[in-house]
Amino acid sequence: MTIVKTTFGRRSFIRSTTLAGGGMMLGFSWLASCKPTPEQVLNMPKEWFNINAYLKIGENGLITIMSPNPEIGQNVKTSMPMIVAEELDADWKNVIVEQAPLNTDLFTRQLAGGSQSIRQGWESLRMAGASARQMLKEAAAQQWQVPVEEITTDNGMLSHQGSGNSAGFGEMASAASKIPVPEEVTLKSLKDFKIIRTSRKNVDGPKIVTGQPLYGLDYHREGMLIAMIAHPPAFGMKLKTVDDSVAKSMPGIKDVFTIKTFNDDYKRSAFDNSAFTDLVVVVGNTTWEAMNAKKALKIEWEMAPDIHLDMDLFGRQMSVHFPAGLENTDTHKAQMAELNKKPGKTVRKDGDPIKAFKNASKIIERSYSCPFLAHNCMEPMNFFADVTEDKAELAGPVQTPEFMEKSAAERLGLPLEKVDIQMTRMGGGFGRRLYGHFLTEAAVISQKIKAPVKLVYTREDDMTHGTYRPAYNALYRAALDENNNLVAFHVRTGGIPESPLSANRFPAGAVDHYLAEDWTIDSNITTGAFRAPRSNFIAGAEQSFLDEVAEEAGKDPIEFRLELLARAKSNPVGERNDYEAERYAGVLELVKEKSNWGKEQANLSRGVSAYFCHNSYVAQVLDMVMVNGAPVVEKVYCAIDCGIVVNPDAATNLAEGGVVDGIGHAMYSELTIKDGVPEQNNFDKYKLIRHSEAPKSIEVHFVKNDVDPTGLGEPPFPPIMGAVANALYKATGKRFYDQPFMGSSSKVLG
């Protein structure tokens, strides 16, 4: 049992007559999910009583819990309310869930990114439920004239043993809503959890499988028009002139005009990242008509100048350079290889690595690379906007509504409180929707055409106007002594336009002589966060390299890692190591046990990998067979330590997804650039993993502990790329260093 002061996000607990229930945006609740959870049994109540910003209770005991964060498929719309319901002691069957509106006064960090929703919401969600439970108990104590400490709660019921009184939450809801917010509340002991750590179905599940409207792309408003945009065909180009005479006269077309997304004097945040800010807009009645008119535009493009931008990332100032010119993947590869030949910027140095390499018995040196990747959310970028003179109503899929609200308000010349954003369920995020220029574009278009409008990107727009995963390259060197001990380790890495290095992660801390260096190359190709930024390359590279070093040292790859982790635990080198060696070893031990490591069948080729990122530890073993000369993934074992698992089946699903996603990107996917033009613009050219290439089965195991929950959306994704490479080596006898492993010629299905 923990007693906490209700100071964190305290305004959330001030009773609000307007908020819980989404009443803030009148007539704007088209997507509000006031639909029952699959198990719900109670009817809608006659009256709701607001307890705090997170929840309201009906007189019949039905409870609405608001889910504060954007839902991108990570299942927070179910798991965040589960945490509130747990501390409230609610009966989950009587809970319905609504997506909360964006309100930075009441909710903290309404953002989907960095695998942080549960980790950073944990405390405030528990407090919201616990303070409501306390208020219900106080209401009951007053009514029954008994001491509040003697009242117990269970499954939506209040009872007092001494007097024999009992009542449902609904019966006390009206009185509880008038009780002052408690100064401090008692949180449940973990052993008393009844909802957390049990599998609960996705609250949107029935709507998803029956095709009910949920997504931004499904948003509809009476009188709404459809907008499409045309952007330059190549990075490094900009709009010169447009001849819209044909397009304007086409059927269903309302108007054609140009917009500027961000004003020149506006200081952009990193989430305003977009290469193309001068756009041609076609507005029509239907998507098909707008799409056709767009094709009829005659646009002249010209070379863009060299651009330097100062951007703000969570208060940190960044200077970003987009050089003039048309870039090429071939040139990028050569530039990166060249930079890896000379010393970079030293980020961490332990011992005397130069001397250690000089005295080594054996030196292993390998290079790894990966291409740009497009996020390719299945729901293309889109946003709804209805901007009038005094307010803006925006709705759609965005991972950073707090940041984009500011951006839109500034661009529209409206006060922040006059801009509302409704968060729709997102058809994927993966980091792409952190960069919400499409929201601002929609807002500017609506303001200009003075009508409600939904901006829709075609798949080609989406894929060629991306904020791609950067391209990276890494050089690894390891020095072994005469007893095959790893005595020195060297990583030199960089990318376009950022470095993927995390210098204080394993094997830093486990090797006496260690050197980490990096470099960067400026580019005008826009890049950004992609599921597990930086880790999504460096994990696979490092884990393939360690596999090769273990082999050279004549050691089992798991034992080799465990030995290093034992060293990092008992006698760590340096003080800035940002992982816990014991938990890291824990997931390796677990995957070793579950996969029966060392007892594999002859026809299976196995690869192992482990990584720590976004506060969680993941180890994986991948079993591969060759069928007609092609690799087939039979099975993946995945061991995870992410602390308390709120919703185990949903967590397992997310981990399975990370595994499939990682196999797909390591094996098949790439975005290449020729003269500034992305060479893949749709799924006929861009290869994504398909059904037939997915593993036959995936087994996910969680380490059982009582650590507060940490990230899960990202951590299972990076290490699997190493497991794929290591299994491919066992299966083919050949090491794979450059992603995508199956090469650019991978067969594209359709």
Place this chain on the structure above:
Amino acid sequence: MINIKVNDKDYSVDVSPDMPILWVLRDVLGLTGTKFGCGLGVCGSCTVLLDGKAIRSCITPVSLVKDQNVISIEGVAGEHSTIQKAWEELNVPQCGFCQPGQVVSALALLKENPDPSDKDIDTAMSGNICRCGTYVRIRKAIHLAASMKNELHNTKGV
């Protein structure tokens, strides 16, 4: 005016004959369960049944439909098919955007082949991309739906 039958209901729509069924469903009839993913017929998000066969509605002009019945995900929903129950039972979706297309493709597969092998499933379903990577669960859900086939046989029409 073009006459079209969707989910056993007749509609008369005033659209260009080359407008793909997808946009007639989404923008004209307000049936947004069928999703736009690629516009080339290569991702499967827009899958509907045309006279019982799975087609890509994003590349099929409405003029080709003639008197055939289009079944969109909303039409499957009306009967709350075994497949949707299996999908819910196994908690298949993550973001969920591709799932209506997956469900309709699975429906077409099970009509042709009531007890498909893993290989049959892979072949039939490889035109449907799931970016979240729920393929393993989709495979299980199709097997589960197949095992509930008695119920499937009793489901009217599909």
